[in-house]
Amino acid sequence: MKALLKMREVQLALCTAALIILVGTRAPVFVTGSSLSNLLTDSTLLIMLALTQMLVIVTRGVDLSVASSLALAGMMSALLASRFPELPLPLVMLAAVAIGLLLGLINGYLIGYLDLAPIVVTLGTMSVYRGLVFVLSGGAWVSSHQMPPDFIAFPLARLFGVTHLVWIAGLTVLAAWYVAKHSRFGRDLYAIGNEPFSARYVGIPIASRLMWTYGLSGAMAGLCGYLWVARYAVAYTEIAYGFEFTVIAACVIGGISIAGGSGSVAGAVLGGLFLAVIGNALPVVKVSPFWQSALTGVVILTAVLINARGGRPIGRQILPLHLNKSNATGSAA
Amino acid sequence: MNTSTVMSNSADAPETATSSRYIIADRPGFRLGALLGRWEALLALLLVAAFAANAIMLPHFLDLYNLADGTFNFSEKALIALPMALLIICREIDISVSGILALSSVAIGLAHVNGVAPELLLPIALATGTACGWLNGIMVTHFRLPSIVVTIGTVSLFRGLASVVLGDKAFTGYPQVMADWGQGYFFGFIPREFVILLLFAGLFAFVLHATTWGRRIYAIGNNPVAARFSGIAVDRYRLVLFMLTGAMAGLAAYLLTGRIGSTRPNIAMGWELEVITMVILGGVSIAGGAGTIGGVMLAVLTLGTVTYGLSLANIPGIYMTIVVGILLLATIALPRLLRGRRTAK
Numbered sequence: 001m002k003a004l005l006k007m008r009e010v011q012l013a014l015c016t017a018a019l020i021i022l023v024g025t026r027a028p029v030f031v032t033g034s035s036l037s038n039l040l041t042d043s044t045l046l047i048m049l050a051l052t053q054m055l056v057i058v059t060r061g062v063d064l065s066v067a068s069s070l071a072l073a074g075m076m077s078a079l080l081a082s083r084f085p086e087l088p089l090p091l092v093m094l095a096a097v098a099i100g101l102l103l104g105l106i107n108g109y110l111i112g113y114l115d116l117a118p119i120v121v122t123l124g125t126m127s128v129y130r131g132l133v134f135v136l137s138g139g140a141w142v143s144s145h146q147m148p149p150d151f152i153a154f155p156l157a158r159l160f161g162v163t164h165l166v167w168i169a170g171l172t173v174l175a176a177w178y179v180a181k182h183s184r185f186g187r188d189l190y191a192i193g194n195e196p197f198s199a200r201y202v203g204i205p206i207a208s209r210l211m212w213t214y215g216l217s218g219a220m221a222g223l224c225g226y227l228w229v230a231r232y233a234v235a236y237t238e239i240a241y242g243f244e245f246t247v248i249a250a251c252v253i254g255g256i257s258i259a260g261g262s263g264s265v266a267g268a269v270l271g272g273l274f275l276a277v278i279g280n281a282l283p284v285v286k287v288s289p290f291w292q293s294a295l296t297g298v299v300i301l302t303a304v305l306i307n308a309r310g311g312r313p314i315g316r317q318i319l320p321l322h323l324n325k326s327n328a329t330g331s332a333a
Numbered sequence: 334m335n336t337s338t339v340m341s342n343s344a345d346a347p348e349t350a351t352s353s354r355y356i357i358a359d360r361p362g363f364r365l366g367a368l369l370g371r372w373e374a375l376l377a378l379l380l381v382a383a384f385a386a387n388a389i390m391l392p393h394f395l396d397l398y399n400l401a402d403g404t405f406n407f408s409e410k411a412l413i414a415l416p417m418a419l420l421i422i423c424r425e426i427d428i429s430v431s432g433i434l435a436l437s438s439v440a441i442g443l444a445h446v447n448g449v450a451p452e453l454l455l456p457i458a459l460a461t462g463t464a465c466g467w468l469n470g471i472m473v474t475h476f477r478l479p480s481i482v483v484t485i486g487t488v489s490l491f492r493g494l495a496s497v498v499l500g501d502k503a504f505t506g507y508p509q510v511m512a513d514w515g516q517g518y519f520f521g522f523i524p525r526e527f528v529i530l531l532l533f534a535g536l537f538a539f540v541l542h543a544t545t546w547g548r549r550i551y552a553i554g555n556n557p558v559a560a561r562f563s564g565i566a567v568d569r570y571r572l573v574l575f576m577l578t579g580a581m582a583g584l585a586a587y588l589l590t591g592r593i594g595s596t597r598p599n600i601a602m603g604w605e606l607e608v609i610t611m612v613i614l615g616g617v618s619i620a621g622g623a624g625t626i627g628g629v630m631l632a633v634l635t636l637g638t639v640t641y642g643l644s645l646a647n648i649p650g651i652y653m654t655i656v657v658g659i660l661l662l663a664t665i666a667l668p669r670l671l672r673g674r675r676t677a678k
Binding site for chain 2: 062064110114115116117119120121123124125126127128129130131132134135139237241242245248249252258259288290291292293294295296297298300301304305308
């Protein structure tokens with residue numbers, strides 16, 4: 001029991017539950033079924049993106065281009081659907097995923113095979129992809145009346161009383177859990193993040209693993225691109241602008257170490273859920289929505305502070321040091 | 334490179350050389366090839382090419398007044414890029430600069446609305462920026478958190494606080510002295526912002542390349558642990574650099590607010606990535622320990638030339654983001670491709 005309580009994911013889950021209950025006592029409307037199901041629906045895109053971002057961060061990388069890939073794939077699917085309304089919906093979704101995958105594989109090739117720094121590569125592709133959205137659309141909006149009705153209806157349509165968005169997110173969580181915990185691919189990613197040199201010595205094909213990890217992140221961004229555009233029934237150049245930081249924030253809150261090698265699916269899910277709860281709770285308790293960003297910042301900083309505390313001590317001292325301790329170990333990080 | 338620093342023994346070697354077989358020179362000898370192979374040389378070529386292409390294709394490009402006005406679009410960003418280069422050389426990064434800028438701008442606006450004298454607004458901007466930088470620095474040095482995570486958190490915090498103060502309003506009606514510095518000229522055509530940028534570039538170049546402090550920053554970037562063991566106060570350097578970045582963001586906030594004459598919640602949105610792009614394009618290694626201020630300034634001027642040319646040619650600004658992105662990717666990927674793929678992986 002005690003060991004369970006010490007787990008970061010359990011603590012975070014308790015925090016989230018406490019926050020929901022706290023908000024519920026101030027405003028009972030927040031804990032009603034429809035409000036909670038809204039909350040779940042609102043959190044899905046963030047959670048799905050956080051899951052693949054987690055895999056990327058585990059390999060000591062970061063994917064800053066997710067929001068731009070999302071926008072590009074979303075815009076392309078919207079244009080596709082509005083030009084060819086007779087196109088079946090699964091095909092449009094598949095196209096969005098394929099576009100995302102391609103964008104992600106470009107990142108992955110540059111990072112994996114050319115051995116370039118992930119932050120620089122994705123910084124570059126982020127601006128390129130965002131610019132391409134503008135080039136494709138000519139700066140125009142694709143609004144709801146241009147898109148076919150089934151295109152828009154799909155994400156919020158319900159199956160057994162739960163929206164399609166939640167179903168898709170649920171399946172994604174299961175798939176991510178399987179990949180991260182039980183597939184060779186996923187375990188290799190942890191190995192790469194923990195110790196790249198050792199990973200190479202035991203024969204892990206690092207370059208191809210990295211390429212497909214970023215590919216996965218891109219494909220997820222593509223899927224979310226369609227879902228985002230369809231859900232909000234509008235596509236424009238600035239969709240999801242700055243969302244990459246929200247996604248990374250969800251991972252950080254979920255206890256995924258930016259130094260790589262550690263992080264769990266549950267953490268990413270709970271991190272995304274926590275941010276969604278904050279976002280949905282503020283209007284309910286009548287706090288100005290302008291506080292949301294500031295509060296998110298405070299939450300991120302608190303979460304990393306707590307995680308850093310929990311992670312210590314990292315090393316074990318074998319030989320006694322005859323030095324001033326605080327000075328000698330001062331700069332190890 | 335190593336071979337050029339080791340010169341073989343020659344006949345007229347001094348007497349002490351008899352005990353050792355080689356004389357090791359303090360610095361490598363002058364070689365044109367090495368000079369041309371430098372990143373900065375490549376950038377300079379790129380700058381000249383961009384300049385020439387623009388001058389040939391656009392009739393009004395070489396207009397002196399236009400050129401001078403073209404510097405406005407990058408001066409504030411470049412002011413932040415200078416300390417950012419030092420930070421990245423030191424293996425840290427600050428993503429929160431645009432948040433600091435927004436918060437400083439809001440602080441100026443708030444102070445101005447409450448009747449603070451116009452000449453006190455600059456110190457207020459600098460103090461706000463420094464305080465924000467201090468928060469980043471303390472989180473990184475004292476709590477040992479990775480700077481990228483800390484600053485992703487604080488960018489949200491700073492910008493959030495700015496939008497809490499602003500709400501859906503905007504601060505306007507700034508005093509004339511701010512407009513003078515933000516959009517004014519020296520001698521009628523040299524923008525003051527550009528002069529400030531050049532002064533600071535000189536200062537930063539001097540500090541980084543000609544003082545012990547600068548050498549220590551390289552040492553920290555190359556190996557923080559070794560730097561600490563050789564007696565460099567690593568954490569103090571990091572903290573000061575974060576505060577310096579904050580202060581420069583504050584200065585940029587003062588100039589930008591003066592130039593556009595208002596503070597809106599979306600002020601300087603997305604600048605952090607543009608600033609970092611400038612620094613990396615300037616040849617500063619993201620892994621730390623390498624890079625020059627000259628390179629960063631060349632990158633700034635190159636990007637500025639391209640932006641200015643595109644705007645003269647009436648091409649929407651968003652195409653610029655594509656150009657910048659491709660430039661960044663090509664500059665880092667091409668050397669790798671030309672050198673041939675590594676077989677290690």
